[in-house]
Amino acid sequence: MENSVRTAPCPPTALATDLARLSEILGGLPIGIAALDPDCRIVFMNKALEDLTGFTSHEAAGIPCHHVLRCGLHLRGVRQVETPGRGDEPVKGRETDIIDRHRHKLPVRVTRIDVRDEQGVAFMFLEAYEDLAPLRDMERRLKDASGAGELISRGEAMERIKKVLPAIAQSDSPVLVTGETGTGKDLSAQVIHKASPRARGPFVRVNLGPMPEHLLEIELYGRVAEEGEAVPGCFQRANGGTLYLSELADLPAAHQAGLVRVLDDQTIIPAGSDKGVRVNVRLIAATHKDPEELVRAGVLREDLFHRLGAVRVHLPPLRDRGEDVEFLLTHFLSRFAARFKKDIKGFSPRAIRILRSHCFPGNVRELKNIVEYAAMICQKDMILPAHLPGHILAALKADQSPASGRPGDNRGRKRS
Numbered sequence: 001m002e003n004s005v006r007t008a009p010c011p012p013t014a015l016a017t018d019l020a021r022l023s024e025i026l027g028g029l030p031i032g033i034a035a036l037d038p039d040c041r042i043v044f045m046n047k048a049l050e051d052l053t054g055f056t057s058h059e060a061a062g063i064p065c066h067h068v069l070r071c072g073l074h075l076r077g078v079r080q081v082e083t084p085g086r087g088d089e090p091v092k093g094r095e096t097d098i099i100d101r102h103r104h105k106l107p108v109r110v111t112r113i114d115v116r117d118e119q120g121v122a123f124m125f126l127e128a129y130e131d132l133a134p135l136r137d138m139e140r141r142l143k144d145a146s147g148a149g150e151l152i153s154r155g156e157a158m159e160r161i162k163k164v165l166p167a168i169a170q171s172d173s174p175v176l177v178t179g180e181t182g183t184g185k186d187l188s189a190q191v192i193h194k195a196s197p198r199a200r201g202p203f204v205r206v207n208l209g210p211m212p213e214h215l216l217e218i219e220l221y222g223r224v225a226e227e228g229e230a231v232p233g234c235f236q237r238a239n240g241g242t243l244y245l246s247e248l249a250d251l252p253a254a255h256q257a258g259l260v261r262v263l264d265d266q267t268i269i270p271a272g273s274d275k276g277v278r279v280n281v282r283l284i285a286a287t288h289k290d291p292e293e294l295v296r297a298g299v300l301r302e303d304l305f306h307r308l309g310a311v312r313v314h315l316p317p318l319r320d321r322g323e324d325v326e327f328l329l330t331h332f333l334s335r336f337a338a339r340f341k342k343d344i345k346g347f348s349p350r351a352i353r354i355l356r357s358h359c360f361p362g363n364v365r366e367l368k369n370i371v372e373y374a375a376m377i378c379q380k381d382m383i384l385p386a387h388l389p390g391h392i393l394a395a396l397k398a399d400q401s402p403a404s405g406r407p408g409d410n411r412g413r414k415r416s
């Protein structure tokens with residue numbers, strides 16, 4: 001404080017002593033505090049602001065504030081510095097960004113108060129800087145949990161499933177998610193993770209689709225440093241969180257046996273090592289095939305199926321979800337219209353008839369893609385048949401042909 005008082009031209013001596021006391025008190029506050037003189041030079045900064053800016057109070061004393069407090073408040077417009085007490089609006093809880101010691105933008109909330117003498121003349125300004133980064137981070141996490149990652153539905157089939165997901169999330173058992181492609185297996189796994197006590201841990205997604213054996217081994221269990229650079233496997237990357245393995249049926253039998261061992265003792269052995277590494281991972285596996293049939297065909301090991309299948313979530317195809325189709329069409333249309341900044345009010349009766357009669361072999365993914373395409377090319381306030389992708393109209397025509405014997409309804413068609 002001594003040095004800060006030294007460079008402040010205005011405060012009377014009594015105040016200098018007061019400031020020394022004040023800085024001692026302000027030093028312990030978790031928000032950044034700066035005192036400025038009437039020329040907007042730094043008089044002192046407390047510890048929190050020193051940590052944020054990377055300047056000590058001693059270094060900053062006497063320097064024009066915009067060199068140290070590099071935020072919108074001090075670097076805006078023609079006047080460069082918004083001068084306190086000279087006709088500018090009062091600064092009370094103003095949200096802006098400040099450049100921190102690492103040259104990163106940090107969101108802050110700034111409040112400024114005038115310190116006045118007996119005549120009411122402001123001779124000093126105190127500014128408080130609240131770090132909003134933790135708040136923004138929490139807002140982002142809440143948005144992720146309830147916004148983009150939400151399973152949208154209205155029909156009974158999905159509502160029933162959504163009701164049991166929170167209970168599944170609370171248990172730590174492995175889960176097997178089944179359902180055709182695009183029914184939301186990956187999304188359901190994310191929902192389970194986000195609602196579970198592991199939500200703060202990582203969610204790691206691995207596609208077990210075709211991969212050479214030796215790479216699969218490394219992808220699953222990692223590699224120790226002796227064989228080159230150490231590579232953490234997906235179990236290590238997911239430590240403390242959830243590992244989502246899609247396309248379980250593509251996992252070769254030898255690796256399935258390894259997976260059973262990991263599920264039993266939560267220990268992995270990285271390639272190039274003979275030492276086990278303990279991991280704390282919840283496993284969610286998925287397949288778009290019928291797991292019982294896979295066991296019968298010898299593709300899925302029975303012991304793995306029993307460990308994974310104790311908790312099962314089966315997502316029905318979209319064609320069996322009744323009112324979900326229209327609900328999802330409306331939901332995605334409002335989302336994409338907003339994203340493309342278009343004022344599209346809905347679907348024309350004919351467009352909705354066509355969509356209603358489509359079987360959506362790609363399920364929700366296909367529906368979402370169709371709406372995205374239609375919203376992108378639509379220049380009217382309504383989605384018309386002409387805005388729908390060609391394959392929908394072609395499928396409709398094929399179904400309407402006399403040879404099909406099904407005039408205009410292709411809902412019963414299953415994905416091949």
Ligand SMILES: Nc1ncnc2c1ncn2[C@@H]1O[C@H](COP(=O)(O)OP(=O)(O)OP(=O)(O)O)[C@@H](O)[C@H]1O
Pocket residue numbers: 150151152153179180181182183184185186187188246288364365368
């Ligand atoms: N009920 C739903 N509400 C909102 N979006 C959904 C829903 N179901 C699926 N989606 C969206 O559809 C797309 C496909 O979903 P997801 O990847 O979860 O399906 P999947 O069953 O895992 O597919 P695949 O087996 O092909 O990997 C994603 O963009 C997902 O966000």
